[in-house]
Amino acid sequence: MGIYFDIVRFSFLRFFSYPYEILASVLKRVIEILFLILFWSLIVKESGGQINISQIISYFFISMGIGDLVMSRWGAFGGEIGTQIKNGHISNYLIKPVGIIPTLYSISFGRNGLRVLLALINLTIGLIVYPPKGIISIILFIFFFISAWWIAFAYNLFQGTLFFHLNDASGVRNALNNIVRVFSGEMVPLYLFPLALGQFIRFTPFPSMIYGPTVALSINSFNQEVMINLGISIFWAIFLNIFVYIFWKKSIKNYEAIGI
DSSP states (O other): OHHHHHHHHHHHHHHTTOHHHHHHHHHHHHHHHHHHHHHHHHHHHHTTTSSOHHHHHHHHHHHHHHHHHTTOSSOHHHHHHHHHHHHTTHHHHHTSSSOHHHHHHHHHHHHTHHHHHHHHHHHHHHHHHSOOSSHHHHHHHHHHHHHHHHHHHHHHHHHHHGGGTSSOOHHHHHHHHHHHHHHTTSSSOGGGSOHHHHHHHHTSSHHHHTHHHHHHTTOOSOOHHHHHHHHHHHHHHHHHHHHHHHHHHHHHHTOOOTTO
């Protein structure tokens, strides 16, 4: 386990060799947040009080934080796998006595270390603006967050594995990322979707990546709807990881690289 921590630390510290990238990342996050606040302030004004401004601002702070922590917003882990496969650099890790998936995940997590720090700040601000309802909210958030992490992990691994089968899966990856950004609740909370569409999306894995853990913080009871949503989330977390693991093992078994 120590070796993967060292990989995370090295990848994270290497990012700090480029101070202008750090500044650009921070400015990008600030502009993104300011735009969202401005946009939803206008929506709230036009809604006639049907949308709570503090609740919606808190929602986006928390959802952005969760999306970056589990790497579902931009598929950073999947992008790292795809880059390694496309460049042929994955061979360097296949010949080393380390787990290929944990190694690439550690590299990706370290390189996105600043984004993780900003995500924690986002979460903190969101919780200050609209605090959890109580201990039940925190418990539900933990369960939904664990499911979100596993689903996002499978999603990223699937993205990366596609590069074994396509000359350049970047277009497919970008399309998947855009679908996830819409249907995970990152761009618009799912309770603002049309009822029929919202009910359909509920049974897909997308809401579990961001929307589930975000709204869990505003729930204060273990009602039937919450338990069904949690069950759907756990189902997708298990099913997708089994499916993607089999897909990965078959893909890497047929992978050919010069020098191995």
